[in-house]
Amino acid sequence: MSNPAPPKISIPAALLPSDGRFGSGPSKIRDAQIDALVAAGKNILGTSHRQAPVKNLLGSVREQLHQLFSLPNNWEVVFGNGGASMFWDAAAFGLIDKRSEHLVFGEFSSKFADAARKAPHLQEPVVVDAAPGTIAEVELADVDTYCFTHNETSTGAAMPLVRPTTPQDAIVVVDATSAAGGMAWSTSEVDVYYFSPQKGFGSEGGTWIALCSPRAVQRINQIAATKRWCPTSLDLSVALENSRANQTYNTPSISTFVMLNNQLKWMLENGGLDWCVQRTTQSSQHLYNWATRQSFAAPFVHNPAYRSPVVGTVDIDGFDANTINAVLRDNGIVDTDSYRKLGRNQLRVSMFPSVEPTDIQQLTKCIDYIVEQLS
Ligand SMILES: *Cc1c(COP(=O)(O)O)cnc(C)c1O
Numbered sequence: 001m002s003n004p005a006p007p008k009i010s011i012p013a014a015l016l017p018s019d020g021r022f023g024s025g026p027s028k029i030r031d032a033q034i035d036a037l038v039a040a041g042k043n044i045l046g047t048s049h050r051q052a053p054v055k056n057l058l059g060s061v062r063e064q065l066h067q068l069f070s071l072p073n074n075w076e077v078v079f080g081n082g083g084a085s086m087f088w089d090a091a092a093f094g095l096i097d098k099r100s101e102h103l104v105f106g107e108f109s110s111k112f113a114d115a116a117r118k119a120p121h122l123q124e125p126v127v128v129d130a131a132p133g134t135i136a137e138v139e140l141a142d143v144d145t146y147c148f149t150h151n152e153t154s155t156g157a158a159m160p161l162v163r164p165t166t167p168q169d170a171i172v173v174v175d176a177t178s179a180a181g182g183m184a185w186s187t188s189e190v191d192v193y194y195f196s197p198q199k200g201f202g203s204e205g206g207t208w209i210a211l212c213s214p215r216a217v218q219r220i221n222q223i224a225a226t227k228r229w230c231p232t233s234l235d236l237s238v239a240l241e242n243s244r245a246n247q248t249y250n251t252p253s254i255s256t257f258v259m260l261n262n263q264l265k266w267m268l269e270n271g272g273l274d275w276c277v278q279r280t281t282q283s284s285q286h287l288y289n290w291a292t293r294q295s296f297a298a299p300f301v302h303n304p305a306y307r308s309p310v311v312g313t314v315d316i317d318g319f320d321a322n323t324i325n326a327v328l329r330d331n332g333i334v335d336t337d338s339y340r341k342l343g344r345n346q347l348r349v350s351m352f353p354s355v356e357p358t359d360i361q362q363l364t365k366c367i368d369y370i371v372e373q374l375s
Contacts, residue, residue, distance in 0.1 A: 006326035009373045011366050016331065017359035023335025024153050024178060024311050024350040025199040029259060033202060036262035037255055044258060049251055057257050058246040064264035068273055069211060072187060076217055078210045079248050080239040083196040084108075084177040087208040088115040091147075092122065094223050094236035095173055095192065095216070100145040101126040103136035103159070106152035107341055108175060113147070121228060132342060133300050133313075135159040146172045150179035153199070154339040156313030156348065157306050163189045171219055181267065182280040182310040182353050191216040200276075200310060202354045203259040207252060212240075267353060276353040280309040283351035283360040287312040290364040296371055300346060312349045313338070319374055321345045327370050333363065 021028035037045075044053050062077040071077075080090065092115050102113035104127055116125040126143055130136035132155040138146065144167070151158040158179065163172050171191040179185075180193065181200035194210040197203035212220070217240065224230075224237035232238055233249065242249050267276055288307055291297040291314045300313035316324065324347065325337050338346035347367070351360060 006323050006330060007374070009327045009330070009370055011327075011331045011333075011369055015362060015365045015369055017333065017362040017366070018356060019359060020328075020331075020333040021335065022333065022349045022355065022363065024348060025196070026205060027199055027202055027350050027352050028354045029202045030263070030266070030354050032266065033259040033262045037258050040255075040258045045254055047254075049247070049254065054254055054257075055246040057254070057261055058243075058248075058252075061257055061261050061264065062243070062246065064261065064268060065209070065211065067268055068181070068264060069187070069193070070273075071211060072213075074214045075187065076212045076240065076243065078212055078236070078239050078243045079252070080208050080210075080236075081206060081233075081248060081250060081252060083198075083205050083208055084175060084194060085111070086234070087194050087210060088112045090208075090234040090236050090239070091145075091173060091192075092116050092119040093228075093230040093234050094220055095145060095171065096122055097144040097219065097223060099123040099125060099143045100147050101128065101139070101141050101143040102147045103128050103130070103138065103149065105130040105134060105136045105155065105157055105159075106132055106149070107154035107339065108177070109136075109147075109149040109152060112149075112175060116147070133157060133302065135306050138162075138164050140164055140166050142167065144170050146170055147175070148172065149175040150183060150185065150193075151176070151308050151310055153178040153311050154342060155300070156308045156311045157301050158183065158308040158310075159306065161185050161189045169215075171213075171215055173216075178311055178350075178352075179308075181263075181273070181276055182351070184273065184277050187213065191219075197256055197260045199350075200352045201260050201263045202352065203263060204253060204256040207256050210236075263354070277309070279353050279355075279357055280351050282357040283355060284309040284312055286357065286360050287314070287349060287351065287364065294368070294371075297367075300344070310351055312351055314347045314349070316345050316347060319371055321347055323374065324367060324370050328366065331366070333366060336363075
């Protein structure tokens with residue numbers, strides 16, 4: 001909609017980041033993950049997912065996720081094909097018993113609420129709406145499932161995860177697609193923490209992973225026992241059974257697991273989740289401090305407590321964000337665009353663990369340089 005050709009601006013090499021990928025998913029993939037893929041080419045890629053090499057790979061991912069998130073022994077790591085969006089449908093069949101509550105404060109949280117609203121076997125969900133850039137607050141209600149979003153990738157707002165006090169047997173299901181690996185949380189506040197691997201884990205899309213508490217496993221089994229209709233490909237009890245055997249119901253993307261496995265190893269070798277959170281905190285503090293300082297920029301999320309450490313949104317004033325993004329792209333810095341449907345004059349920057357904090361500093365220098373040239 002904006003100007004057809006961006007002005008030719010060449011950013012000095014000294015200001016450029018070491019890697020120009022700042023997309024919120026798919027996100028930057030580290031070189032070592034690609035190396036792992038090449039190494040797997042000889043013995044894992046192109047081989048049966050029902051044989052030991054691939055089963056061991058899935059087992060290693062499960063084991064390392066247990067470690068990264070310090071999961072209690074009775075938690076389970078469950079896999080399925082289709083990504084987080086497919087998990088919403090699986091949850092509408094196999095986690096929500098009768099009625100759910102959804103905190104909606106952006107595009108992704110609203111899509112899960114829609115899935116529950118459309119499911120003919122469920123009651124009308126309770127939906128608590130809040131404006132983009134803020135977070136929605138729990139309203140205690142007679143529901144069996146509370147649905148939260150740890151980080152709203154569309155707006156850059158992140159919510160604290162706290163278990164509602166009632167009803168006592170309600171489960172807490174958290175969309176952690178972009179938060180997982182870059183934000184802290186406590187297993188005592190959550191029953192299901194699900195995500196796709198193409199965001200904080202720098203792998204590829206098309207797979208969902210759900211970390212499940214014993215209460216969640218009990219819910220899955222309890223609904224399965226009612227024989228309520230559920231497509232087999234979306235059946236969480238089938239996914240659970242397969243995952244326990246280091247399998248998926250149907251053929252998984254093996255390369256996705258290879259790159260995820262390498263990322264988990266890298267995170268754990270460097271100090272685990274604490275280290276990852278230090279990195280995302282360092283990156284995001286720089287971004288938000290910079291945006292607060294500059295006259296042409298401001299953090300979109302007003303309340304500092306809800307500013308995401310992993311996906312930063314910055315409103316731009318007096319300059320066209322599309323022009324800034326186009327110039328960045330011309331210089332090899334990509335995917336800093338605002339979430340389309342939000343329709344704001346905004347930059348959005350991913351600060352997942354793979355992104356070097358020094359590259360966030362370089363990125364802001366690049367933006368300063370472009371704005372200087374445009375002034
Ligand atoms: C990206 C994203 C999704 C959708 O993930 P897919 O893997 O594309 O299905 C869902 N929720 C959140 C919070 C996301 O960031």
